[in-house]
Amino acid sequence: MLAIECQAYGPPESLVVVEHDAPEPAQGQVRIRVHAAGVNFVDALFVSGAYQVKIPPPFVPGNELAGEVDGVGPDVEGIAVGDRVMAQVGVGAFAEQVCVPVRAVRPVPTGMSMEAAAAFQLTYATALYALRERGAIRPGETVLVLAAAGGVGSAAVDVARRLGARVIAAAGSDEKLELCRRLGAEATINYDREDLKTRVRELTNGEGADLVVDPVGGPYSEAALRATAWEGRFLVIGFAAGEIPRVPLNLALLRGCQIVGVDWGALSRQRPEETRPVLATLDAWASAGELSPLVTRTWPLAEAGAALRAVLDRQVAGKAVVTTARGSP
Numbered sequence: 001m002l003a004i005e006c007q008a009y010g011p012p013e014s015l016v017v018v019e020h021d022a023p024e025p026a027q028g029q030v031r032i033r034v035h036a037a038g039v040n041f042v043d044a045l046f047v048s049g050a051y052q053v054k055i056p057p058p059f060v061p062g063n064e065l066a067g068e069v070d071g072v073g074p075d076v077e078g079i080a081v082g083d084r085v086m087a088q089v090g091v092g093a094f095a096e097q098v099c100v101p102v103r104a105v106r107p108v109p110t111g112m113s114m115e116a117a118a119a120f121q122l123t124y125a126t127a128l129y130a131l132r133e134r135g136a137i138r139p140g141e142t143v144l145v146l147a148a149a150g151g152v153g154s155a156a157v158d159v160a161r162r163l164g165a166r167v168i169a170a171a172g173s174d175e176k177l178e179l180c181r182r183l184g185a186e187a188t189i190n191y192d193r194e195d196l197k198t199r200v201r202e203l204t205n206g207e208g209a210d211l212v213v214d215p216v217g218g219p220y221s222e223a224a225l226r227a228t229a230w231e232g233r234f235l236v237i238g239f240a241a242g243e244i245p246r247v248p249l250n251l252a253l254l255r256g257c258q259i260v261g262v263d264w265g266a267l268s269r270q271r272p273e274e275t276r277p278v279l280a281t282l283d284a285w286a287s288a289g290e291l292s293p294l295v296t297r298t299w300p301l302a303e304a305g306a307a308l309r310a311v312l313d314r315q316v317a318g319k320a321v322v323t324t325a326r327g328s329p
Contacts, residue, residue, distance in 0.1 A: 083107065142229070171188070
């Protein structure tokens with residue numbers, strides 16, 4: 001089978017296509033023939049060695065996948081060869097086959113394509129966990145989403161709409177904002193042309209945003225914090241812009257707001273039982289056709305490095321996936 005390997009920390013272009021023997025599922029594992037794997041910013045951080053959790057090379061990157069079960073190890077019940085499944089694996093998804101603990105495997109929601117299933121899990125779980133569990137969102141509140149056309153951002157727009165919130169989407173181009181409107185954003189801000197704080201105040205009659213979703217960091221975080229409503233919640237999810245902002249903490253005092261860290265990956269590792277309500281809600285919504293995962297670009301598996309580069313360079317709206325095309329071994 002083919003796999004994409006990180007043999008030493010570096011840029012996405014340093015990834016190598018390798019041939020491995022098909023893995024054999026151990027006790028409590030299933031083997032999945034991968035159809036598609038999601039491409040995420042965090043994958044590039046693992047490859048560069050810049051993530052807070054470091055995976056020693058060599059390793060196969062890729063956090064999420066969707067495919068068909070083609071092997072079952074001992075002591076596995078309730079899942080069979082041929083089942084359409086998806087899984088979050090941390091690393092290992094950029095391969096034609098991967099063995100996964102059965103506890104990490106979930107059915108692909110009814111009616112969802114493999115590409116959408118591969119792009120659905122990480123960003124949507126992060127968005128729902130951020131807004132509901134960490135942000136205590138209430139129907140009718142106003143949510144400001146930064147980098148709203150990106151992977152986490154577009155999921156946050158979709159989830160916030162589903163939770164009954166009014167969404168203000170902020171992004172850097174009119175084309176990206178049009179995608180946000182299609183997902184249900186009520187108002188948009190082009191923060192390359194408009195003053196973010198001023199425009200949020202105008203759109204909220206001077207009140208500010210009840211929740212801010214910030215997956216990007218960089219130059220707009222402080223302006224968004226200044227635009228947070230009294231007793232609002234500012235959700236810190238990541239720093240895709242590359243810059244970790246140093247915000248004046250007196251802003252939290254002046255706004256009476258909370259600055260809340262959101263790390264879905266850490267929750268999955270440290271308290272996995274708390275992920276179940278989030279995943280159950282997402283599966284129910286997806287099976288009912290109530291979510292709209294935004295997959296806008298695909299690459300073949302061998303070009304996973306190019307896909308990661310495009311994500312790093314902010315050339316992808318929504319989510320990108322890599323797909324496999326080889327037949328059974």
